[in-house]
Amino acid sequence: MKKYNWGMIGTGWIAHEMADAINDVNGQVYAVADVNEDMLKKFAAEKHIAKTFTDANAMIADPNVDVIYIATPHTYHFGYIKAALNAGKHVFCEKAITVNARQFDEVQQLAADKHLILTEGFTLYHMPIYNQVRDLIASGKLGEIKLVQVNFGSLKDYDPKNRFFNKQLAGGALLDIGGYATAFARTFLASQPNTTLTTVKFFETGVDEQSGIILKNDEEQLAVMALSMRAKQPKRGVISGTKGYVEINNYPRATSAEVTYTEDAHASQSETLTAGDADQALRYEVRDMQRYIETGHDDGQLATSHDVSHILNSVRNAWGMKYPFDNQI
Template sequence: MKKYNWGMIGTGWIAHEMADALNKVNGEIYGVADVNAEMLNKFAAEKHVQHTYTDADAMIADPNIDIIYIATPHTYHYPYIKKALNAGKHVFAEKAITVNAKQFDEVQKMAHDKGLILTEGLTLMHMPLYQKVHDLIAAGGLGDIHLVQVNFGSLKDYDPKNRFFNKALAGGALLDIGGYATAFARSFLASQPNVTLTTVKFFETGVDEQSGIILKNPQEQMAVMALSLRAKQPKRGVIAGTKGYIEIDNYPRATEAKVTYTADAHESTTALLQAGNADDALVYEVQDMQRYIAAGHDDGQLQLSHDVSHIMDNVRNAWGMKFPFD
């Protein structure tokens, strides 16, 4: 298999985890960029990175780099994605890949026109368990899918200055954690929702602190989501059909799913699906990204990101919540 050189932008906690995954898969990391030279050099020494750049543009321009990995705050994703694609680089960007659907549609078209792979770092798109879940559903194991329920709640410290609550940095529960829930919901709906019902509690900075969201598609399948940045919830998803339901805990990095078959209203049997290792979530991302490049296509992952981006725009529009850059 071809060796791929990755260049990383950002040295935060998720970049540390991605660096470990890259070293596990590839045995090395070509480059990393950060404007903070002290943090940059510490990161490079700890993660055995070969080249450092205090200017991300210089790293993007390096002809030896094949893939740009973006782990910056949300608002910087869009400009860096465009620069990387224009430089002929494949791009792996952390979620949320862009802050709105308009930005997403532009970079999706750019990647398509240039024949480059653009992928979003939503772990649940890459966990091996989900292939088994989708295979079971495709084989009719749950009958007709009627309802998806999914929760994600974090308990962030009360700090109006933190990026999670900063409107100028695209803060709020929807873009920070809602991508996981929305991707889960969309994955198990037969088509893109055309009805959005939602209510929101705003944080004092004007971003969404918590929300309830109901989606319905033309087949009248429904998804119900609950999100919060100030109340911890279990990360739990349920897919319910006419013959049974599947429960998935810790769904962003899930390794098992409990299947309950409901032959009638009174009797049921259960089974357990298992696959993967939660600690290898980002290893699967790296492996998939490199496989996509080698194959020349991404197994439909960017289309899922497209649908998620448009759903989240519809939700924010229903709230009347705009970012300064919308």
């Protein structure tokens, strides 16, 4: 596989994991940018990165950079994505890729116009187990898919000043963890949902603390989601059909799927599908991103992210929740 010059923006915990993945798959990280010079120098030394920038735009302008990786708070993604695409760089951005669908549509079109790869950091897009699950569904062994259920609950410490609860930084469960649940649901629905029913409990800062969401599409398939930032839940997804169902635990980095066949109520049978390694999740992301660049095709990943972005918008619209900086949802 060809080596690429990755430039990283941000030095938080997920950037640490991604730097290790890039070093393992690609051999090196070319450059890193962060406004905090002390954190920047420490990160660069630890990850063996030769070039550092306190100005991310200066790194984006470096003609040697091939790919920009973005690991900043959500509110900075849109600006950096546009700058990188306009500079001719491919972009891998952590979720949520943008804070609203209008921004998403703009950068999706820009990437297409520039013939560049734009990818969102959902590990579940890249875990090998999902190829087996899709093949199982395509085989017809589960019958007609009727229902997808998916949970994500994260217990964040009570701290109104933390970015997770900061409305100025697009905090809340929906954009932090809801994208994973929505991406799982959309992956196994036949078409984009056009009906949204939802209720929400707001945190004291005005962001969504927890919610219940029901989606329905033209095929009348349902997706039922439960999200929380203040109550731990198993990361569990279930895909149910007329002949059986699949349960996937820890679905963002899943390595197995439990299949139960129910066509004969008196003789249910089960099997376990296995594939991949959870510890390799980010390495799968890096390999796929570099393959996308080489082939010029992203396996439909961005199209799924498009639908996820628009679903998240419909949920926020139903709540009437707007971020202070976002006048147009």
